[in-house]
Amino acid sequence: MPLELFLDLLSQPCRSVYIFAKKNNIPHEFKKISLMEEDHYGEEFGKVNPMRKVPAIRDGDFCLSESVAILMYMVDKYKTDDHWYPADLQKRARVNEYLAWQPMGIRMHGSKIFWINIMVPKIMGRGVPEDKKKAAIDDLNGSLKMIEEKFLQDRPFIAGDQISLADLVAIVEVYQPVGGGIDVFEGRPKLSAWRDRVRQEVGPALFDEVHKRILGAQEMVKGLDASKMAASKRRFLAMFF
Incomplete structure (x- = not known):
């Protein structure tokens, strides 16, 4: 029985899980969950993940959430191949170091830019104050600098000469603000x-298939009915106020 992957490719963690499964020819069935249409609040998905978050997987009777846990489950x-999560103690530690840093280190900042530029005008009917926009961009720039100077340094990939889980998890986060209209690669x-090395390895x-939806998010959001996005509005209010 193939692994069931419950994903929305607008979500950064979902993209990393999808890339890994496809790249490694892992037998799976893609179960699309639309966050914009609030599919994650449906009764059936609640049986897979009561926390109502994607990604989630079902492997027979076994259900699992959280992207890093899912990636490691698939590795095991x-x-x-070893390079994804190296047996070498120090290379593995480099992967773990990035995976531990990234939820607060880059995800929240990249996600905030996406919300500010794409979701907020649709849901709230108004933009975010300029001071909040500037603060969010400053935070994002600091995170991108950290990826370059701390995690990459002069290495081709985060853990060394080969791609690893850390690079997959990193690239999808870096692309989130790109979907929000910010070219994070300009001048870097x-x-x-x-990015080019990761794209080539994947x-x-x-790579392009996986990022197509996030890069087209601005057009996609125009067709959404904001009145039906109550949960998204609550998320926005919790994020900014």
Whole structure:
């Protein structure tokens, strides 16, 4: 029985799980969950993940949430190539270091830009104050600098010469503000070169397929009915006020 992947490719963690499963030819069934249409509040998905968050997987009777836990489960179950989560103690520690840093280090800042530029005008009918926009961009720039100077340094990839889980988790986060209209690669040759290496290792067709939805988010959001997005409005209010 294939692994069931409950994903919305607008979500950064969902994209990392999808890329990993596809790249490693892991037998799976893609179960689309639309966050914009609030599918995650449906009764059936609640049985898979009572926390109502994606990504989530179902492997027979076993259900699991949280992207990092899911990625490691797939590494162990399907015995993927060592470079994804190296056996070498120090290389693995580099992967773990990034995975531990990224939820507060980059995800919240990249997500905030996406919300400010795409979601807020749709849901609230007005923009975010300029001082909040500037603060969010400053935070994002600080995180991108940290990826370049701390996590990449002069290495091709975060853990060394080969791609790892850390690079997958990083690239999807870096692309979230791009979907919000901010070109994070402009003026950052090191970050751009790393992106190109990750894209090549993943495979350009798969990489572009996975990011197509987030890069088209501005057009997609125009067709949404904001009156039906009560949960998204609550999320926005909790994020900014």
